[in-house]
Amino acid sequence: MTRTIIAIAGASASGKSLFTQTIYNELVNELESGAIAIIEEDAYYKDQSHLPFEHRTQTNYDHPDAFEHDLLRQHLEQLRRGESIEVPTYDYAQHTRSSETRTVIPAKILIIEGILLLSDSALSEEFDIKVFIDTPLDICLLRRMQRDIEQRGRSLPSVVEQYQATVRPMFYQFIEPSKHNADLVVTRGGMNRVAIDIIKSKIKYLLQE
Numbered sequence: 001m002t003r004t005i006i007a008i009a010g011a012s013a014s015g016k017s018l019f020t021q022t023i024y025n026e027l028v029n030e031l032e033s034g035a036i037a038i039i040e041e042d043a044y045y046k047d048q049s050h051l052p053f054e055h056r057t058q059t060n061y062d063h064p065d066a067f068e069h070d071l072l073r074q075h076l077e078q079l080r081r082g083e084s085i086e087v088p089t090y091d092y093a094q095h096t097r098s099s100e101t102r103t104v105i106p107a108k109i110l111i112i113e114g115i116l117l118l119s120d121s122a123l124s125e126e127f128d129i130k131v132f133i134d135t136p137l138d139i140c141l142l143r144r145m146q147r148d149i150e151q152r153g154r155s156l157p158s159v160v161e162q163y164q165a166t167v168r169p170m171f172y173q174f175i176e177p178s179k180h181n182a183d184l185v186v187t188r189g190g191m192n193r194v195a196i197d198i199i200k201s202k203i204k205y206l207l208q209e
Ligand code: CTP
Pocket: 010, 011, 012, 013, 014, 015, 016, 017, 018, 042, 045, 061, 062, 091, 092, 094, 095, 096, 113, 114, 115, 167
């Protein structure tokens, strides 16, 4: 059953996925199978398949109401009880859930990454270790522009419009204040080798207990 849940939060395109994936990839082969698993908060964006596409493009995806955090909490509690879960999959180009799910087993260590994990106090209670990736916002913006155009099927004008309308204001309203709920603040995200090694050592230590 899942004993330790590690949350990795921070601005959009701050490097949360790279930080998380690096830890996972470097540990997965040296640990017994089922020791570690990853899930993304983005998988818990609300299903919007009942809405026309044009409406879905208008959603504020950086506000807590865009997520089904109750389902995420329920899933974390199931993992703690030793039950597997079916994690939704999300389609950024269609702005809704796709029909497939991904089975996640109750690994001893679970890492979860997402923008608003530490801004929800009920959800935060589920986390044993809370990390905030603190990357300068201009670097995040550059990465987001490149990623959204290359990987999420967006145009430059749409990225600029969304950034000004919701991404930036919601960062200041919800994400940045949540930094104070973190146990550890990591500069430079996936590039911070020392922070990656510290979390890896902690995971190995927890697995020996
Ligand atoms: N988002 C979007 N359209 C949707 C759903 C989400 O543009 N239909 C955007 C939101 O605006 C939010 C972002 O997706 O800001 C959340 O993903 P992000 O944290 O950027 O992705 P990660 O890959 O997890 O981030 P990182 O680069 O830090 O690894």
